[in-house]
Amino acid sequence: MRILLYNPDNGVTRNFMPHLWMFLLQALTPSEHEVILVDGNTQPMSDTDLVQFALDNKVGLVGIGAMTRMIAKGYRVADALRAAGVRVVMGGPHVTELPDEALGRDGGPRHADAVALGEADETWPQIVADAARGELKEIYASVDASGESRKPTLQDYPSIPWDSINLEQFNRIPKVVRPLMRKFRTMWETFHIIPIESGRGCPYGCEFCTVTGFFGDSIRFRTNKSIVDEMLLLKARAARSDGKIAVFFVDDNFAINIKRTKSLLRDIIAADAQLSWVAQISANLLRDQELVDLIADSGGKWIFIGMESLDPANLASVNKNFNKPGEYAAVLQNLARRNVYAITSFIFGLDNDEIGVADRTLDQMRDWPPVLPVFGQITPFPSTPLYARLEREGRLTRPKHWLEFEAFSMAHTPSKISIAGVQAEVRAAWTKSYSPEATQRALTSLKSEPAAYRISHLLARLFFRGIYFPQKGTWAWLKLLGQNRKAIFETFSDVIAHGVGKTPTGQAVEFEKGARSFAGVGDAGQDSSS
């Protein structure tokens, strides 16, 4: 049987990396079946085109996985496929939270032949076998002999064949630029950001989050070896191609068990498996100096920190008071000391927010090393404690907001500010954080660092701006580059003067293995990794 795994886009927000679930399910598919991957973010297709694609390729089963944001498109595509006689199974967080909606048991139309609830590592082979026999059931859930929900241990995690998977659709280097990259032998003809998970589960239970409900509060880890092997495969692939590969550890809190994380990072270093990586880690765990050293030495470049708010009352209101805004400056300095920087994520519209929250947040950030801030507004996702509370309080204005998706548009009434007020604050925060002046300030603060870090910030800032202000087409990009010409000119002048990997005072840095591998300078930092 030929299986199509499809990840819908929503036409508004784009993902910068492929979704792990597709590669994971592909790796878990028995070898007699063939799997095709289509990500709507990288291969946008209309519903009709996708149906034609499925029919042309004689697809026997389509698997659709979607976050809440993409579900409306997911349902539309599923409807079109089913109307053409193609069977559809849906999985992922949204249908797990609302299976009745997908199966048309809530009074609405039916969208899927079957749904996979929760983690599908164990149920997927069963779904495929049932579909091949023409005996697809409606609901698949992983349960033990007594009917209790069972979570995969991750101890027997499949090996994802990263060395042979066709990643062409996920290359981040625009097609028009690739010939130039080839001609000048830059080794940047391809650039892939690859998702790797090292564990699942989060015990914190923040009010707005679906993770504790979905993955559970007990944490499960893969073995260090299986993660290191995956990185070695990717590293070998990057070396074979004229391109780069970076890794996004998609764990919700990569350092939730610091001892385990340190042991993993030590193993990555010992195996020489370093690739540049990004991970999500909460600020409270980044006080640990040795952890930060290991992060840097193992290739860590950016740490995503869910700060949410700088107001302790807001944090308490969403059960996230393990975040301590008072320690952020020190934590960020500790990271920057090793040239590791933070992507800081904020949510506006929390119950204690008032007009001016954007400026108040940006004012506090001025003392920090340069960060990549992202701003959103609080969104009640189905099955979260937040959704239940707002429903009880009669504050949901669009209770099924996902069926009428609008980016950056609220679905409930905030307490001390209007919906329009929150949206204006989010806009102001993005505008001010990614203005050419803000980018120039960020790069100036890095002037004693090697140009590699300034290039990394410059590029990241140009792309991150696009999360809120989508930059579509060559003209939009040329305009953006023109607006930031001063920062671009200064960065490239620095490259010409000192090279990419040297500080203005001449210290050499091996970017991929962390800032402290100074060639020709005392190697004081290496001890933490042994």
Ligand code: B12
């Ligand atoms: C990485 C990640 C991202 C990446 C992008 C996604 C990507 N390319 O991987 C980034 C950082 C860009 C991102 C952004 C956002 N994200 Co996000 N993200 C994640 C994260 C941390 C990991 C996803 C992952 O790979 N998990 C591991 C895989 C193996 O798990 P999985 O995807 O759930 O798949 C398993 C099952 O669900 C199932 N399955 C999944 N699909 C399918 C399909 C079929 C057919 C079957 C049978 C089974 C199946 O099988 C898999 C194996 O068991 C999750 C949290 C989490 N731990 O999952 C949040 C999460 C998915 N994100 C979330 C949110 C809210 C967002 C944002 C809206 C945040 C924001 N406010 O901006 C944005 C939206 C992005 C957009 N494009 O619009 C929510 C989604 C909640 C929901 N109900 O939709 C999650 C769950 C986190 C949370 N706090 O609740 N995200």
Ligand code: SF4
């Ligand atoms: S927001 Fe982060 S820390 Fe809080 S429950 Fe979700 S994954 Fe855990």
